[in-house]
Amino acid sequence: MPYRQALLALLALPIVAVLLRAPPKPSRETVVAPADERVVLLGASSGVGKDLALAYAKRGARILIVARRAEALQAVADECAALGLDKSRILIVPADITSVDDVIKIRETAEKAWGGIDTLHILAGVPSTRTLLQLSGVDLVADPQDKSPKPRLVPQAIGDSSLAPASLPTKAGLENAVKELRALNEINIVGTVLSLAAFLPLLSSSSKSPAVHHLSSVSAAIPAPMRCLYSATKAGAYMAFETARVECEGSGVRFFSLLPGTIDNEFRTKTAFAQTGGNCEVHNRVNGGWGDKLLLPPRKVVDTVLQSLALSPEPAPLIPYPPFSWLGKLKVPPASTVFLPWQYGAASILQRTPLGYLFVEPNARKKYGMRP
Secondary structure, three states: OHHHHHHHHHHHHHHHHHHHOOOOOOOHHHOOOHHHOEEEEEOOOOHHHHHHHHHHHHHOOEEEEEEOOHHHHHHHHHHHHHOOOOHHHEEEEEOOOOOHHHHHHHHHHHHHHHOOOOEEEEOOOOOOOOOHHHHOOEEEEEOOOOOOOOOOEEEEEOOOOOOOOOOOOOHHHHHHHHHHHHHHHHHHHHHHHHHHHHHHHHHHHHOOOOEEEEEOOHHHOOOOOOOHHHHHHHHHHHHHHHHHHHHOOOOOOEEEEEEEOOEOOHHHHOOOOOOOOOOOOOOOOOOOOOHHHHOEOHHHHHHHHHHHHHOOOOOEEOOOOOOHHHOHHHEEOOOOEEEEOOHHHHHHHHOOOHHHHHHHHHHHHHHOOOOO
């Protein structure tokens, strides 16, 4: 008989656990209704920024869209209006987020029109799609004297002979690499940090549920071949964003970083200085045979951003079952960092183990057409 009672008690445990499970926190959208949300999108003329603007237009939100290219920005505004969003709910500010004066202009526009903002998206960024040595005029090639199955790689001049007439970069070659680095640094890091500094106080003081989203990259967390300068600047921006999050604990602002892989949009074909000409691994068919399976659908990225921002910012039980759910010290807010797809999150952990060298890094080189 005791055994029967013990078995019944054991079988009842899952039912009791479900009944006593801590309920999820109400959505942020119950605090800030989608149709009332005041949204600033920095970098909205193309890519994810444009897609988010259109998504917010469908929700009826008030949006302020920002980019350097005024004509492209106006085209996005027209598309938003075509989706049914009243033009009075669309603010257009052609601006450069690396300019203090321009960022202040953006902030003042939002404050004057709406009295504040609820959501800030930091989306602007530029890529770099060459190795560090290639930018300096040198590439690594197989040593013709080495007959082993995996010959040593040796430097060899490529491209413009003024950059590297021999196997060593010249002053011109090194200046070329530094020029690209400074271009990326200005937008990817300076623009991100300046935007945070300018808008965080306004977010905190003017919204019932303030949130800031930074579109980062998996390159910020995992070394990405052919993306040396891009990885460096995205890592710097990501760490600045995360550090600001730690510093601003208690301000009420929800910080959220999305670290996606390669997105199926025009960003992958850009350069640091132009809208075209990038070294796209898919177009160049140097993607290790994976083809378009490498690419994230833009809709998936937008949905992930909106779903993550819809979560309640309030701390919830880490383990939603008693007695753990009764312990206040075991409550945490939503994740501040999300990898897309999730496998990149696992890779970022493996990277710090021997499996990083044995598995993650060879596959990364293969993805970008380099020798595994």
